[in-house]
Amino acid sequence: MARVLVYGYGNPGRLDDGLGPALIDALAAHGCPGDVTLETGYQLQVEDAALVAPFDLVVFADAHASCAPPFELRRLEPLHAADFTTHSLAPEAVLALARDLYGSRAAGFVLGIRGDRFDDYGEGLSPVARRHLDAAADFLRQALRDGTGELRCPSPGR
């Protein structure tokens, strides 16, 4: 059985930016099939390369500011690029570090969940984001059900 990590990240104190951690809460509350490890964080950091390295499949779940609702699943390739100075890494960069430093062969996906409100302080998701979260959680539970670690990007108009 494939070892799967679902890593939800974001800031729950900035409204819909908390969609990633909220997905982990939703999966934990209702159970997740297969050999799945759930993890949350504020941002992706360099040490996350060591965290993701042992897994066969890693799903990075984050809020998305502009994708088509309710969510977008995108296959990742390790990428040698880094942000300006935000002290965080892109998921592609985490995979690249895991590969270069720890010999990881993890397959990576990013699950971007469309949010609506990001420009304020406040706890809790907007009603729109909550609907998108439910759709993303249902999709992921279903997709991981067979335990093979194979994920397919849903077709448009899901």
Place this chain on the structure above:
Amino acid sequence: MEATSGRRVVIEPVTRVEGHGKVTILLDAEGHVERARFHVVEFRGFERFIQGRPYWEVPVAVQRLCGICPVSHHLAAAKAMDRIVGGEKLTPTAEKMRRLMHYGQTFQSHALHFFHLASPDLLFGFGSDVNARHVLGVAAKHPDLARQGILMRRYGQEIIRVTAGKKVHGTGAIPGGVNKNLKVAERDPLLAELQQMREWAQATVKLAREYTLAHVDSLGGFGSFPSNHVSLVREDGALDLYDGGLRAIDAQGRTIFDHVDPQRYLEFIAEEVKPWSYMKFPFIRSLGPEHGWYRVGPLARINACTFIDTPLAEAERKMFVEVAGGRPSTLTMAYHWARMIELLHAIEKIDALLHDPDLQGTDLVVRGERRGEAVAIVEAPRGTLFHHYKVDENDQVTMANLIVSTTSNNEPMNRAVTSVAKQFLDGQEITEGLLNHVEVAIRAYDPCLSCATHALGQMPLDVELRDAAGRLVARRVKDSRG
């Protein structure tokens, strides 16, 4: 604002400057660089977010501000709430647990900055190919160094976890003390790695020192300028990251004020509002807004302190002072060396604390006479952090004022970017070279932009060139794919 399923907060006009990491370069009528502005995050929205909360929630709630330095906000808020409950004279166990948490935070934050952000500039040169000049380039060419950075960062994170209870959004510090001590089973794994961490810290400070010494002439012309410096110092003038009085020195090292009780900070520090920014601009009140701006952070701390009370870091500080000619260093790029001196100091302090049996004590909380107002200051990794609160008789926060280090460093960063733009702007085109050098100058200050949201699809650096009439002449954006 749309209602949310949780707390509803209305903040007008906007809570942050759009485009985090946005730089505007303004030209004069002749087309030369007049000044540059680096736009950073606005915090007053958060201050309103805190109002109305019970005071005991604040040390946890303020950590929502930032994913990079939540421990600094946690400790600053807890220190303020100590005074609210009359418990500012902590038990030895409580103070040492908090200090251990703080040194762990400093260690991991400084390691992250050096290996993730600074080392590519220093190892490859900041005129080198931007496509390889990042942490992944370091991983490809210096994998041992990259793994070392990750392990140092993880060590500091583990200290935070065992002192704060969690890696992120810990609850360890509470008004009047802490809610846990350090179990022997938590301490021993940290002791086992201590020697390795100290050796790596020594090697890292050596790398930063040798870089500075090898480039000291050219760095003098790179975004450098004389300034005032502000930091906390201990009663005897020693570097103290957790507590003490405020000291300010001028560009010649002369004292402007010293050992100022944090409760009186408003008598010495004022905040100016400028029409083009929602952000506040702090300045030394006696010097006025034009001359009273100041630097904070590692460079300011090493410049301002009289000595460091740990031997390895003190030996490095003496070399630092010697290179600067006995005066405060003006080099923006010397932030890196100063930061690594503090990294070494942090691991020396962690060493002493892990061997201190007070950390296994059980007297965790004190209380005293209740107060309605309190100020607390800590030296966060990026610089001096002020938290000021008023709490009413119903235990609710009625006022919060925060001055974060990136705000204090705003004017110095503007000056650094202006200096770099004057040196590297060629005509009216934003070249790759200009973009790179602007990045390097800003990075030296380690500004915290992560207080913002980071959702996919947002951009981290946006440089605009505007003419004397304010018209957009050129724009260049660098996103996470370079």
